[in-house]
Amino acid sequence: MGNAKIQGLTKDLKMTGNDYNIALMIFFPSYIIFEIPSNILIKRLAPSTWLSLIMFLWGVITICEGLVQTKTQLWVMRFLLGLFESGFFPGVLYLISMYYKRYENQWRFNIFFTGSILAGSFSGLLAYGIAHMDGVAGYAAWRWIFILEGLVTAIVAIASKWFIVDWPETATFLTDDEKRLLIARLSADVADAKMNRLDKPAVKRIFSDWKIYLGTLMYLGIVNTGYATSFFTPTILTELGYKAEKAQVRSIPIFIVAAVLCGITAWFSDRLRHRYAFAMTGICIATIGYVVLLCQHSVSINGRYGAVFLIVSGGYMCQPITLGWINNFGFGNMGGIIASNIFITGQAPEYPNKKRERGDRDWRLEIEGSDNLGDDHPHFRFTY
Numbered sequence: 001m002g003n004a005k006i007q008g009l010t011k012d013l014k015m016t017g018n019d020y021n022i023a024l025m026i027f028f029p030s031y032i033i034f035e036i037p038s039n040i041l042i043k044r045l046a047p048s049t050w051l052s053l054i055m056f057l058w059g060v061i062t063i064c065e066g067l068v069q070t071k072t073q074l075w076v077m078r079f080l081l082g083l084f085e086s087g088f089f090p091g092v093l094y095l096i097s098m099y100y101k102r103y104e105n106q107w108r109f110n111i112f113f114t115g116s117i118l119a120g121s122f123s124g125l126l127a128y129g130i131a132h133m134d135g136v137a138g139y140a141a142w143r144w145i146f147i148l149e150g151l152v153t154a155i156v157a158i159a160s161k162w163f164i165v166d167w168p169e170t171a172t173f174l175t176d177d178e179k180r181l182l183i184a185r186l187s188a189d190v191a192d193a194k195m196n197r198l199d200k201p202a203v204k205r206i207f208s209d210w211k212i213y214l215g216t217l218m219y220l221g222i223v224n225t226g227y228a229t230s231f232f233t234p235t236i237l238t239e240l241g242y243k244a245e246k247a248q249v250r251s252i253p254i255f256i257v258a259a260v261l262c263g264i265t266a267w268f269s270d271r272l273r274h275r276y277a278f279a280m281t282g283i284c285i286a287t288i289g290y291v292v293l294l295c296q297h298s299v300s301i302n303g304r305y306g307a308v309f310l311i312v313s314g315g316y317m318c319q320p321i322t323l324g325w326i327n328n329f330g331f332g333n334m335g336g337i338i339a340s341n342i343f344i345t346g347q348a349p350e351y352p353n354k355k356r357e358r359g360d361r362d363w364r365l366e367i368e369g370s371d372n373l374g375d376d377h378p379h380f381r382f383t384y
Contacts (some may be wrong), residue, residue, distance in 0.1 A: 002263055003127035006247060007089065007142035013071045019040040024227075026075050031082035038087025041095070047095050048164040051088060056157035058084040062150030066143040099182065101189040102220055103273050106324040110266030113320040114259045121255035123149070127234075128248040163314050168337075195365030222279075222322050225286055225315030229308075236293075236308060258316040265317045266324070275325035279318050 001009075001024060010020050042050045058081055065077045096108050127145055134141035165171055168182050204213060233254065237247035269278050288311030296304050 004142040004145050006234050008314050009142040027078045027082040030079045031086045035086040042091045046166045052161040054084045059150045059154030066146030106270045107266045110320045117259040121252045226319045229312045258313040261313050279321045282314045282318030286311050
């Protein structure tokens with residue numbers, strides 16, 4: 001959307017005022033509404049089937065975005081895009097958690113997340129090349145951005161059915177002994193802290209857990225930077241004085257640097273078994289970038305360009321760390337429907353572990369449903 005905007009999308013669709021912002025925003029209601037149903041469906045279907053299916057459908061919708069004639073049609077396509085894309089990100093995170101322990105999955109998750117960062121770089125390069133297709137087959141350059149990216153997505157989605165792995169219990173690339181070893185490793189990682197049933201006590205525990213709501217607020221704060229940089233980096237660069245094509249090219253190194261820092265941060269976070277300091281470091285770096293842009297009238301164009309590096313790099317250092325931190329709580333619930341959802345809303349990292357060490361939480365073992373307590377179990381330990 002950001003690349004298409006500076007190539008003439010808003011002009012051709014006669015978008016004025018907040019029309020473009022509405023097109024961005026309307027993606028999220030369907031994304032939020034259908035995220036949980038999608039997480040439930042991935043449990044009913046094989047991941048390779050569900051993930052490749054929704055990927056194919058959003059590829060088709062992306063192609064349709066390049067064919068719309070009015071802003072209303074674009075809004076409809078954006079709503080449908082949110083619907084089909086909603087299950088992919090949490091589905092992949094959940095799938096990764098089924099193969100790796102808590103202090104092994106941050107690095108793996110960041111490798112996946114780096115793909116979305118590099119997509120910002122690749123889309124800039126692709127948009128630069130597509131800009132020269134203006135008028136081909138009677139379509140404007142911005143239309144070709146959607147058509148070609150959607151077409152590639154749909155093709156990759158079809159192929160992905162055969163290379164996306166399924167659950168460990170049915171993985172064809174693992175022997176029976178390897179499957180048992182994998183399940184035993186993950187079980188040992190969380191001991192008795194399981195939540196495999198969505199019964200009334202579990203529902204009550206979930207909706208009364210303050211960590212759920214604080215985690216939601218925590219992720220809400222950092223995800224704003226992630227989406228904003230994706231949507232508006234090309235626009236920011238054009239407003240700094242670069243022409244459309246030059247702005248596309250200059251967005252490439254921004255996302256490459258962010259991807260490198262994202263990978264380095266993940267490696268150290270898993271090795272040190274620590275999340276908080278890395279999250280705060282990313283926030284501080286992004287904040288410095290925002291301060292520079294707020295003072296842009298007294299800063300050179302090169303300084304403002306550098307500020308965009310800080311904002312994108314700091315944000316993408318923090319976002320996957322935040323998600324990895326949150327899923328360290330939720331991913332312990334092997335095979336449970338709760339685990340496939342809890343890492344989306346998240347749980348804050350603070351908890352009085354000293355009380356658990358003293359045995360002050362052992363009374364929970366005497367209550368009904370003590371085998372379904374999740375991270376409320378006295379033997380569960382949080383990661384910081």
